[in-house]
Amino acid sequence: MASGARNGGGGLGSRTTAKMDRQQGSTATPKAPAGKPRLSAAGGGAYRRTSSGPLPAAGAGGGRNSSESGVSSRVRVAVRLRPRNAEEQAADADFADCVELQPELKRLKLRKNNWESDTFEFDEVLTEFSSQKRVYEVVAKPVVESVLEGYNGTVMAYGQTGTGKTFTLGRLGDEDTAARGIMVRAMEDILADITPETDTVSLSYLQQLYMEMIQDLLDPVNDNIAIVEDPRTGDVSLPGATVVEVRDQKSFMDLLRIGEAHRVAANTKLNTESSRSHAILMVNVRRAVKGRSEMNVSMSAENGHSSSMMDSLRPPIVRKSKLVVVDLAGSERIDKSGSEGHTLEEAKSINLSLSSLGKCINALAESSAHVPVRDSKLTRLLKDSFGGTARTSLVVTIGPSPRHRGETTSTIMFGQRAMKVQNMVKLKEEFDYKSLCRRLDIELDKLIAENERQRKYFDDEIERITAEAQYRVAEAEKECKVSLENEKMKYHQEYLDSIKILEEKWKVHQQSPKKQIKEESTSNGDVQDLLQNEKMLRQSAEDESNDLKNQLSHWKKMEATATAEVVRLRRMLDTEASQKDKLEEEIAVLKSQLMQLSLDADETRMSLDTGDGPGKIFPGLDSLMSHSRNSQPREQSNGPKAPVAKLFEQVGLQKILSLLESEEPDVRVHAVKVVANLAAE
Ligand SMILES: Nc1ncnc2c1ncn2[C@@H]1O[C@H](COP(=O)(O)OP(=O)(O)OP(=O)(O)O)[C@@H](O)[C@H]1O
Numbered sequence: 139m140a141s142g143a144r145n146g147g148g149g150l151g152s153r154t155t156a157k158m159d160r161q162q163g164s165t166a167t168p169k170a171p172a173g174k175p176r177l178s179a180a181g182g183g184a185y186r187r188t189s190s191g192p193l194p195a196a197g198a199g200g201g202r203n204s205s206e207s208g209v210s211s212r213v214r215v216a217v218r219l220r221p222r223n224a225e226e227q228a229a230d231a232d233f234a235d236c237v238e239l240q241p242e243l244k245r246l247k248l249r250k251n252n253w254e255s256d257t258f259e260f261d262e263v264l265t266e267f268s269s270q271k272r273v274y275e276v277v278a279k280p281v282v283e284s285v286l287e288g289y290n291g292t293v294m295a296y297g298q299t300g301t302g303k304t305f306t307l308g309r310l311g312d313e314d315t316a317a318r319g320i321m322v323r324a325m326e327d328i329l330a331d332i333t334p335e336t337d338t339v340s341l342s343y344l345q346q347l348y349m350e351m352i353q354d355l356l357d358p359v360n361d362n363i364a365i366v367e368d369p370r371t372g373d374v375s376l377p378g379a380t381v382v383e384v385r386d387q388k389s390f391m392d393l394l395r396i397g398e399a400h401r402v403a404a405n406t407k408l409n410t411e412s413s414r415s416h417a418i419l420m421v422n423v424r425r426a427v428k429g430r431s432e433m434n435v436s437m438s439a440e441n442g443h444s445s446s447m448m449d450s451l452r453p454p455i456v457r458k459s460k461l462v463v464v465d466l467a468g469s470e471r472i473d474k475s476g477s478e479g480h481t482l483e484e485a486k487s488i489n490l491s492l493s494s495l496g497k498c499i500n501a502l503a504e505s506s507a508h509v510p511v512r513d514s515k516l517t518r519l520l521k522d523s524f525g526g527t528a529r530t531s532l533v534v535t536i537g538p539s540p541r542h543r544g545e546t547t548s549t550i551m552f553g554q555r556a557m558k559v560q561n562m563v564k565l566k567e568e569f570d571y572k573s574l575c576r577r578l579d580i581e582l583d584k585l586i587a588e589n590e591r592q593r594k595y596f597d598d599e600i601e602r603i604t605a606e607a608q609y610r611v612a613e614a615e616k617e618c619k620v621s622l623e624n625e626k627m628k629y630h631q632e633y634l635d636s637i638k639i640l641e642e643k644w645k646v647h648q649q650s651p652k653k654q655i656k657e658e659s660t661s662n663g664d665v666q667d668l669l670q671n672e673k674m675l676r677q678s679a680e681d682e683s684n685d686l687k688n689q690l691s692h693w694k695k696m697e698a699t700a701t702a703e704v705v706r707l708r709r710m711l712d713t714e715a716s717q718k719d720k721l722e723e724e725i726a727v728l729k730s731q732l733m734q735l736s737l738d739a740d741e742t743r744m745s746l747d748t749g750d751g752p753g754k755i756f757p758g759l760d761s762l763m764s765h766s767r768n769s770q771p772r773e774q775s776n777g778p779k780a781p782v783a784k785l786f787e788q789v790g791l792q793k794i795l796s797l798l799e800s801e802e803p804d805v806r807v808h809a810v811k812v813v814a815n816l817a818a819e
Contacts, residue, residue, distance in 0.1 A: 209562065209563055209564075210560050210561070210562055211529055211560070211561050211562070211563045212557065212558075212559065212560050212561070213524065213530045213531070213532060213556050213557060213558075213559040213560075213561060214261045214262075214277075214280075214530070214531045214532070214557075215260055215261050215262075215531075215532045215533075215534060215553045215554075215556050215557045216260060216261055216262035216263070216264055216273075216276060216277050216531070216532070216533045216534070217239075217246055217258075217260045217262070217263055217264065217533070217534050217535075217536060217550065217553055218264040218268065218273060218302060218306060218533055218534070218535050218536070219235075219237060219239055219264065219265055219266045219535075219536055219537075219538060220266060220300075220301050220302040220305075220535060220536070220537050220538070221266035221267075221538070222235075222266075222538050222539070223300075226537070226538065226539045229539075229541070230538075230539050230540060230541065233540050234249065234540070235249075235538035235539075235540070236248065236249055236538065236539065236540040236542070236543045236546055237249065237536060237538060237546065238255065239263050239265050240263065241263040241264070241265055243259075243263075244259055244260055244261065244262060244263050245257055245258065245259055245260075245263065246258045246259075246260060246263055246550065248543075248546065248547060248550060249540075258550055258553075258554055260553065260557070261557065262276045262277065264276070264277075264533075266538070269316065270306075270309065270311075270316060270317055270318060270319060270323075271316065271323075273306060273320070273533070274318075274319075274320050274323040274324070277293060277306075277320065277531050277533045278293045278320045278323070278324055278463075278531060279323075279327070280529070280531070281293050281461065281529050281530070281531045282324045282327050282328060282461060283327075284459075284529040284563070285328070285421075285423055285459045285460070285461040285529075286327075286328060286331045286332070286423065286425070286459075287457075287459075287565070288425065288457030288458070288459050288565045288566060288567065289459055289527070289528070289529055289563050289564070289565055289566075290459055290460045290461075290462075290522055290523075290526075290527055290528035290529070290563075290566075291459070291460070291461045291462070291528055291529045291530070291531075292461075292462045292463075292464065292520065292522075292523035292528045292529070292530040292531070293307070293320055293324070293461070293462075293463045293464070293530075293531050293532075293533070294462075294463070294464040294466065294520075294523070294530070294531070294532050294533070295307050295464070295465055295466060295532075295533050295534075295535060296466050296469060296532060296533075296534050296535070296549065296552055296553070296556075297466075297468070297469060297534055297535030297536060297549050298468055298469055298535075298536070298537065298542060298545040298546070298549060299467075299468025299469075300468070300537065301468075301535035301536055301537045301549075302535045303465050303466060303468075303533075303535050304319075304417075304465055305319065306319060306320060306533055306535060307319050307320045307321055307463055307465045308320075308321055308394070308398065308417070308465055309322070310322060310391060310394060310395065310398075320463060321394060321419055321463050322387075322390075322391070322394070324421070324461060324463065325339075325384070325387060325390045325421065326387055328421065328423060328461070329384070329385075329386065329387055329390070332423070332425065333425075333426075334385065336425070336426035336428075337423070337424060337425040337426060338383060338422075338423075338424045339383065339384045339385075339421060339422070339423055339424075340381050340382060340383045340384060340421075340422045340424075341381070341382055341384055341390070341393065341419060341420060341421045341422065342354070342356070342376060342379040342380060342381050342382075342419075342420045342422075343355040343356050343380075343393065343394070343397040343417070343418070343419050343420075344363065344376065344379055344417070344418045344420070345401055345415040345416060345417045345418065346415055346416040346418070346491065346515055346516055346519075347361065347414075347415050350490075350491070350514065350515045352364075352365070352376065352379075352515060353400075353415075354378075354379050354380050355396070355397035355398075355400045355401055355417070356379075356380040356382065356393060356396060356397060356400075357380045358400045358403070360378060360379070360380070363376050363378040363379050364376070364377075364378055365515055365518050365519060367518070372521075373522070374518060374519060374521050374522065376420075376519075379420075381422070384421075394419075397417075397419075401415065401417055414467055414468075415467055416464060416465065416466050416467050416491065416516055417464070417465040418462065418463070418464050418465075418519065419462070419463040419464075420460060420461075420462050421460065421461040421462075421463070422458070422459075422460050423457075423458070423459045423460070423461065424456055424457075424458050425456065425457045425459075426454055426455070426456055426570070426573075427454070427455040427456065427457055427567065452574075453569040453570055453571050453573070453574035454569075454570045454573050454574065454577075455567050455568070455569060455570060456567070456568055456569075456570040456573070457565065457566065457567050457568075458566055458568060459566065460528075462519075462520070462523060462528070464520065464523075466492065466495075467492065469489075469492055469545065469548070469549060469552070490513075490514060491514035491515065491516035491517070492516070494510060494513035494514040494516065494517050495514070495516055495517055495520065496552060496555075497510050497513065498510055498511055498513075498517050498524060498525075499524060499552070499555050499556050499559060500555055502524055502525045502558070502559040502560075503555045503556070503558035503559055504558075509525065523561075524556070524559050524561070525559060525560070525561060526561055526562075527561065527562055527563055527564040527566075528561060528563065529561065529563050530559075530561055532553065532556050534549050534550065534552060534553035534556075535549070536549050536550065629689070633686045633689070633690070636679075636682055636683070636686060637683075637686075639679075640679050640682075640683060643675065643676075643679060647672065647676070650668075650672070721806075721807065721810070724810060724814075725798060725806065725810055728798070728810055728813050728814060728817070729795070729798060731813075731817060732791065732794065732795065732798075732813060735791075735817075736791040739791070794809065794812075794813060797809035798810065798813070
């Protein structure tokens with residue numbers, strides 16, 4: 139609640155909001171969703187839409203609107219008359235109603251007596267025959283449509299107890315859908331209009347109880363919820379209240395039922411049938427703005443970034459709006475309601491918040507400099523609804539009985555004053571950094587997954603290439619080995635063949651002089667040629683032979699080296715074997731010594747048991763012990779025992795024997811050494 143149009147409609151004080159407050163174009167034409175005709179109340183301008191045309195481009199500075207002001211929108215007030223109830227029909231049978239309605243003129247006549255009456259004009263006059271549907275359409279529907287467009291909205295019922303506030307707002311219409319109240323119908327319209335994939339609707343349901351306590355109707359244990367005011371934006375919130383996301387009408391109806399049950403329970407506890415509390419339903423609507431907003435365009439242009447880069451970093455835009463439906467407690471005077479004791483205190487407390495609401499509305503209606511918003515929690519909660527940025531619709535409910543003329547008059551006057559309050563409705567858009575963050579998180583996850591997938595692919599590829607290379611190297615080695623072997627065989631065979639040829643040639647050569655003498659007579663020239671030929675053959679045979687001899691000597695050298703290595707290794711093996719034999723012999727000797735020692739020890743123990751003393755029974759040990767004593771002359775006879783004796787006592791013979799038989803050669807050698815040392819001691 140704020141000081142109306144004078145302070146720009148931004149509620150109390152100026153608003154330095156980071157939100158994207160948008161001024162409605164004053165010349166804009168009303169916008170209605172395709173296929174959904176928007177309602178405009180007939181005559182008098184009641185509920186005439188003033189806004190929601192295309193939005194002007196955002197000003198510089200990160201999308202903040204340069205204008206903080208909104209469009210002036212007066213609080214709309216309808217009056218609704220309840221039909222006579224059974225009691226009134228009996229008691230007031232002889233009297234006329236205290237009011238006369240002229241709905242077509244939107245006028246109400248309040249009879250002073252049979253001759254005189256005062257006439258009041260309202261934005262809408264709803265007779266006792268008005269249907270719930272009509273009441274919703276003239277009182278709440280324009281506000282709901284406004285909320286769906288991104289403006290805050292308030293629908294409130296004010297009136298004396300029993301005049302039909304809850305009937306108007308909160309009827310569930312379980313038995314008869316025609317009886318559904320404003321809350322149910324508003325939620326039906328909201329859920330029908332939103333896009334479930336991008337938009338969310340959530341609600342809180344509260345009541346303000348005795349002593350200014352705010353109770354959560356969805357979790358009644360939580361009965362002292364604090365009101366928090368954003369110092370920057372002036373926005374009021376109830377962070378302690380349960381907020382439930384609503385996806386369908388059924389879940390909403392269930393929540394309303396729960397809330398109603400808790401409200402009735404609280405009122406019953408206060409020993410009253412009427413509502414002693416103000417019930418407040420808060421519906422938060424969060425809608426994604428589709429298409430490319432001018433805010434983003436200006437942002438990318440200012441920063442000079444390419445549009446593709448900006449696209450991925452561009453935060454989506456959301457419109458956040460709130461519909462507040464308030465079912466006020468009965469406004470009757472304390473003296474008339476007959477309250478006493480505890481109920482009186484409670485009534486005073488409730489009246490305090492109602493009277494402070496009245497004072498605020500008076501101040502706003504009279505454009506007073508001070509609006510006492512902080513006087514009660516109710517007025518703090520409704521700060522935005524009167525003189526703030528919300529589109530507000532008030533229905534004042536009255537009864538026909540002349541016996542309640544006073545209350546009816548004060549209700550009518552309250553409505554008249556409220557009609558003078560001007561709000562400055564403003565559209566609120568925000569960059570949806572949360573959803574950008576979520577989007578970037580998803581993007582990041584995708585990139586990480588892709589990166590991991592690629593890394594795994596590369597690792598697998600490297601592994602595959604390595605295995606393939608290893609296989610190829612092994613194959614090449616194998617092939618090389620085979621071809622080397624073949625070459626060797628071939629050369630060896632060639633060597634053998636050459637030797638053979640040479641031998642044959644040699645034989646031929648040995649026989650050739652006799653042949654030559656025989657043939658000398660036939661041709662001297664042939665002989666010369668043959669000789670020359672023979673010489674060349676011999677030379678080449680000699681060369682080949684030398685070559686093969688070299689090869690042979692090379693192979694022999696290699697064979698000799700290998701043989702020498704084998705001999706050396708054999709020698710080492712022999713040395714190792716002889717050392718092993720020696721050690722085994724030593725072990726055998728030591729084993730037998732140990733056996734002897736253990737026998738001696740047993741005997742000594744037996745003799746000690748029989749009192750013969752170690753010297754008699756176990757001379758071996760005795761000698762060892764005496765040897766031990768001799769080697770350590772400084773040790774006293776009653777000092778520490780000799781190591782051998784200690785060994786028997788501490789380690790035990792079986793353990794030493796098991797160590798000597800260990801499979802580990804090192805353990806065996808150590809055991810032997812230890813025993814040998816001990817034996818030496
Ligand atoms: N327009 C109407 N048509 C028929 N019955 C009505 C109408 N308005 C109220 N009633 C009936 O009058 C009774 C009182 O109504 P309701 O409880 O809504 O009053 P209220 O103003 O909310 O009272 P309170 O302040 O005590 O909560 C109910 O039985 C309700 O059904």
